Amino acid sequence: MSRPMHRSRPTALARSAWRRWFLDRTAEFWLGELRATWSLTEQRARVTGVRSETVDAKTFTITTPRAWPGHVAGQYVPVEVEIEGVRVRRCYSISSGGSEPGRQSIEITVKSVPGGRVSTWMHAHLAVGAVVRLGAPSGEFTVTAPAKLLLIGAGSGITPVAAIVRDLVARGAAHDVIVVEAARSDADAIFAGELAALATLRSIAHPGSPALHHAVQVIAHRGPLDAAALRAYAPDLATREVYVCGPAPVMDLVAALVGPRVHLERFAPAAPARNPGAATRARVHLAVANRTVEITRGTLLEGLERAGERPAHGCRMGICNSCRCTKTSGTVEDLVTGTISSEPDQEIRLCVSAAHSDLELSL
Amino acid sequence: MRNLDDATVTAFGAELDALRAETIASLGAADVDHIRKMIRLVRYSEAGGRALLHLGIGPLTFALGVSALAAAKILENMEVGHNVMHGQYDWTRAADLDGRSYEWDIVCTGDDWRHSHNFEHHTYTNILGVDRDIGYGLVRISELQPWEPAHLVQPISAVVLALLFQWGVALHDLRITETIAGRQSVAKLRERARPFLKKAAWQLAKDYVVTPALALWNAPRVFAGNFLANGIRNVWSFAIIFCGHFPEGVVIYRAEDVETESRGRWYQRQLAGSANIEGGRLMHVMSGHLSHQIEHHLFPDLPAARYPELAPKVRAICEKYGQPYLTGSFRAQLGSVAKQILRRALP
Secondary structure (H helix, E strand, O other), rough: EOOOOOOOOOOOHOOOOOHHHHHHHHHHHHEEEOOOOOOOOOEEEEEEEEEEEOOOEEEEEEEEOOEEEOOOOOOOOEEEEEEEEEEEEEEEEOOOOEEOOOOOOOEEEOOOOOOHHHHHHHHHOOOOOEEEEOOOOOOOOOOOOOEEEEEEEHHHHHHHHHHHHHHHHHHHOOOOOOEEEEEEOHHHHHHHHHHHHHHHHHHHHHOOOOOOOOOEEEEEEOOOHHHHHHHHHHHOOHHHHEEEEEOHHHHHHHHHHHHHEEEEOOOOOOOOOOOOOOOOEEEEEEOOEEEEEEEEEOHHHHHHHHHHHOOOOOOOOOOOOOOOOEEEOOOOEEEOOEEOOOOOOOOEEHHHHEEOOOEEEOO | OOOOOOOHHHHHHHHHHHHHHHHHHHHOHHHHHHHHHHHHHHHHHHHHHHHHHHOOOHHHHHHHHHHHHHHHHHHHHHHHHHHHOOOHHHHHOOOOOOOOOOOOOOOOOHHHHHHHHHHHHHHOOOOOOOOOOHHHHHHOOOOOOOOOOOHHHHHHHHHHHHOHHHHHHHHHHHHHHHOOOOOOOHHHHHHHHHHHHHHHHHHHHHHHHHHHHHHHHHHHHHHHHHHHHHHHHHHHHHHHHHHHHOOOOOOOOOOOOOOOOOOOHHHHHHHHOOOOOOHHHHHHOOOOOOOHHHHHHOOOOOOOHHHHHHHHHHHHHHHHHHHHHHHHHHHHHHHHHHHHHHOOOOO
């Protein structure tokens, strides 16, 4: 599963000219020539395995570089690939359990979303031996305290849930865990067999454990989830910490049912381009300055200036590139080409872009 | 040149905009492959040149080493650095092709260049008093520039500028003459000079201290090789840049002529203010595709390697609207520039 990216790239501009010339380019080039995964500036990782989980879901095994900081089960990692010459990043939940720092094997499981640029490309082209770039793993969808757990993964939302289950089992920390693995049909269910095997394994490992009562109980649910089904699966719902990842309706349902004890992992495939017409008012969040301003009509540059911001700029006509910045989310129109784009992490020029929605900029 | 009314200029601009949009829509892996191939060529040519200079014996390996190093510097400055810094590859979002952080192997800092060249020169191309690239404040190339007695020696100063072109470009950005004329404060000059001095120091250290020292007994040979390679790059880039804007027939503008300028009129000025050099693929690549100065000035942020395929389309649009399209062989354009420099030395 993927989730929208919110990153603030440490700015390369703050580094000295010497560093940019020597370390960032010269040294980086020769390291890359020696070995494709060697780098001082980014985490380049090799794909070491690809396997199909279902008709439209594949798991990619990735060997992390030495600079890998390690991660906690349930977290996601930004993955950058080059598609038609363009570097594109998406965040994917790591479906394998937690990892230590350094060279590790991690797995991401990607469902091919029709129209999804990155997921369809990965399914078609990402093969063993390819090099991808990884960002820093992050995310709060992690189990911190031992407690009675209800883990719900719906559709491709099963990926961080599977990671947590694998991790708990591997660490022998699964004491009373109910896993609801929900999918449209058996053919769509990712990890169904593996999760079922984990449940069985635990019941064998603890033959004397009291009734209820596998330490890990896995329930395969097919079709839409509803409150009645959840209450039947976990009658002691009120006493459990609940983790849920899946489509928005499922998460809304569980959140309404459980209240504050719910942990949610929201995800959305990249928003499709839409054409809502230029916004007359838009809220622009400036990520670096950590300010939100409201802008009205005209170009982003004019709007920001009217709002009292002073972004760097030059020609004000889309030539000199001085006002370029990264739009991390939202929809903008390129006023020169008329192209409307909702692509996350897109480089735009403020002087020839207009807002079509609320935006987040790396300014 | 046919005078165009506002509506016609708008249509002219729209045709060029459409050409730009069409090219942007077709950008892809081939463009990235090209620039990465160029970067690889630069790196291996530099490494090869240095190996020949450091380890070689005799004049032949010296000449080969100097040629390889000069070719690397020319390619790095012109085909890679200049084009990447224009943001021509920003759409790739690759860190090493990022226009705003690129730093090149020349004494002029990338940041100074981005301001003086990308913004001032490309926005105000050939406008007297605003585009400081007209004759680099040293050479009079148009009768619109007021004559001064100092211009009498410009045939000599042009040769000196060519030989020391990287220093000319870097010092030009500091606006020393403006400070002398009282239009820039000394404090501002000092502020501008700081990054330049820092970069000049490490460039000099790299070319004339560190790399010669690494060559041990071959130090004088490496010193001389670096000096020659820098010089060859200087003369070549001077020639290409002067041929791009100063042959006879290129139009120089007054600020008042362009006060309220539409996008179409801007295109028209870029066209009239630039000249192409005809040649093969080698000429285009070694000039960083500035042999297509016209296409570069119309579309400074499109990958330069696309200019050759755009050129016939641009030319057809120019013909349709009766606009001039100055082009000629390298020899003809260089001769024309030389003639201008000599003629304008006199009042």
